[in-house]
Amino acid sequence: MNLKHDLPHSDITEKIIQCGFEVYKTLGPGFDEDTYKKSLVLEMNEVGLANDVERMVKVFYKNHIVNEYKVDVLVEHNVLVEVLCGNEVSHVDIKRMKSHLNATKLDVGLILNFGSGSLEIKRVKP
Numbered sequence: 001m002n003l004k005h006d007l008p009h010s011d012i013t014e015k016i017i018q019c020g021f022e023v024y025k026t027l028g029p030g031f032d033e034d035t036y037k038k039s040l041v042l043e044m045n046e047v048g049l050a051n052d053v054e055r056m057v058k059v060f061y062k063n064h065i066v067n068e069y070k071v072d073v074l075v076e077h078n079v080l081v082e083v084l085c086g087n088e089v090s091h092v093d094i095k096r097m098k099s100h101l102n103a104t105k106l107d108v109g110l111i112l113n114f115g116s117g118s119l120e121i122k123r124v125k126p
Contacts, residue, residue, distance in 0.1 A: 007123065008107035009078050012049065016075055017121055019043035020112045024119040036114045037072060037083040044075065051075045059103040071100070079108050085115035089122045101126040 007013070023039045037053065044051050052074045059067040073081040082097060089111050097109045101124065113120035 008125065009076070012076050012079050013108060013110055013123060015047055015049055016040075016044065016079065016081060016110055016112075019047060019049070020114075020119055020121065024114055027114075029115065029117070031085070031114070033083050033085045033114075036085065036112075040081070040083060040112070041073065044073075049075055050077070051081075057104045060105055061103070069100075071104075078106060079110060080104070080106055082109065082111045084111060084113040086113060088116055089113050089120055094122060094124055097122075097124040098126055 019040055022043050023036060027036070027039060041051055041053055054070050054072065055074045056068045057071055057074065058065045059069060071080050072083050075081055080097065080100060082093070084093065086093075093111055097111055101107070101109050107125065109124040111120075111122040111124060113122075
């Protein structure tokens with residue numbers, strides 16, 4: 001049994017990760033989040049992944065919509081992607097992603113950190 005493919009939307013997340021590697025390979029370290037986000041979106045468009053940049057998504061509380069907030073990128077209506085440029089992905093970054101997944105009722109998120117010595121990837125479930 002391949003556990004990687006048992007994760008929610010693994011086909012989508014694998015394509016996003018490959019796009020992230022291509023962006024990092026091409027640009028390298030040292031740019032801001034916006035540069036990486038725009039490059040990632042271009043790369044996802046190249047491979048046919050539907051995406052919405054800085055889309056407003058609904059926040060649910062006990063099955064009631066209570067607000068909306070802007071996400072970095074929503075891919076294929078199922079995967080939240082957060083682009084960072086820090087030294088490392090922190091526990092706070094992971095907890096924030098879990099909260100966003102719970103509040104939006106989405107199954108999986110990816111945190112892509114372009115700021116360290118190599119591309120750091122965290123796959124997060126609620």
